[in-house]
Amino acid sequence: MFGLSVFLGDELTQERKRYLKQMKEAGFTKVFTSLHIPEENADQYLERLAELGLVMKELEMELVADVSKGALAKIGVSNLSVDGLKRLKEKGVNGLRVDYGFSNQEIAFMSHELNIVLNASTITQNDIEELNHYGASFPRMVAMHNYYPRPETGLAKEVLKEKNQWLAETGFTVAAFVPGDKQLRGPLYKQLPTLEDHRGKHPLAAAIELITECYVDEVYIGDPEIAESTIYQFKRYIADKTVVYFVKPEKQSPYFEIVLGKHQNRWDPAKDVLRSADARFKEIPQISPYETIERTRGSVTIDNQDYQRYMGEIQVVVHDLPKDEKVNVAARIRAEDLPLLDCCPAGGYFELKEQMNQTEENISELR
Incomplete structure (x- = not known):
């Protein structure tokens, strides 16, 4: 309520x-x-x-x-x-x-x-x-x-x-x-x-x-x-318990559109990431290495072709991880949504949505 x-x-x-x-x-x-x-x-x-x-x-x-x-x-x-x-x-x-x-x-x-x-x-x-x-x-x-x-x-x-x-x-x-x-x-x-x-x-x-x-x-x-944007996040959570994360592309990543959309965290949840349960089983193009950089909290990643059968796996990083040449950083969750990373349980749904085109005022500037 x-x-x-x-x-x-x-x-x-x-x-x-x-x-x-x-x-x-x-x-x-x-x-x-x-x-x-x-x-x-x-x-x-x-x-x-x-x-x-x-x-x-x-x-x-x-x-x-x-x-x-x-x-x-x-x-x-x-x-x-x-x-x-x-x-x-x-x-x-x-x-x-x-x-x-x-x-x-x-x-x-x-x-x-x-x-x-x-x-x-x-x-x-x-x-x-x-x-x-x-x-x-x-x-x-x-x-x-x-x-x-x-x-x-x-x-x-x-x-x-x-x-x-x-x-x-x-x-x-x-x-x-x-x-x-x-x-x-x-x-x-x-x-x-x-x-x-x-x-x-x-x-x-x-x-x-x-x-x-x-x-x-x-x-x-x-x-x-x-x-x-917060109203929208409440609306989705109240309606179907989906946690929405607003994201922006990492250096115009060609794989940004692929990671967007609704996902389900695996029922056997990972310690350091939210793993999209079925992302790599969808039909996807060849994923070449691109922006294989350090994976800080809030990074949205997609495994590239060097990860072989894991190519296409989408993850949201919960705890900072080092760079991996097999993992592309495709997007980043906006800073204000980072606390929500701790709110998606095993089997829970989350959505990666492109950040709204509106001026978001910083809390400290509001009067």
Whole structure:
């Protein structure tokens, strides 16, 4: 399950609405926002919440709002009642992320009307016992970790794994954030990950790591926007678990077109490379030696005629390898996709796709 973030401090422009639609088409189903409404901008926030709620209904996406009791009062829910919570649903809000200020009895009550998201880092065994005592609907409850705007404050992977394993065993769905790579959120513009090690990492690589290694069920993009190419990579991964690597030819290699396309990593995976399972069994031209150079991480290679029956084998280099006169370097994976090399398992599918013709801004230059 994948989601994204929308911040009500920013205007919900037509461009932003198109972005939401694009993300929906890519397979994203949830949106996270905050209702910690500044007093001086209360009316503006309420207008934007109503507008966002309409868009969510049109796109059939779930809207999860981070709230306090004070924020609920500002949007017309001054006391926790069935009617008040139904009014929230009418505004397009399907779930509430609640933290300090709400008792477990109140949380249990709300869980029968809305999906309830708790702070994953602060949930204790006592909380679970109280929620059970008050009859909470656990199938509608999610434990969500924070994102951390300030560098050096994000969680350590082992801490996250230990907490999430316990949460999963208690029956919680677990959610966390990964960074964006296009429009970043101010005032620090240092990305919004849950794990500190994900700051500066490819959003999809971070998401796959959370899902496959950290007991995370739902992944949200923390920052306001990801790049077009990254949206495409998420779309392919969500649709059929294919990891897409964008590549460019190595010195106008005549074999560049041959290596492009969809491949399957062998079920007996190599230590140092991703091996295309059936590449050398396809009909191919004679492969002459060309650019038999050092094979650094991210190199895409094709074996030449000197490798005899292996001619035509296509590999993606995961760990640096020396030059081999029998192996041509035909392409290179772009630098930002290199973390994705660790995300294609045995038998997994990957695609080598020519790099999109668009200006990709460096993360450090985004403001």
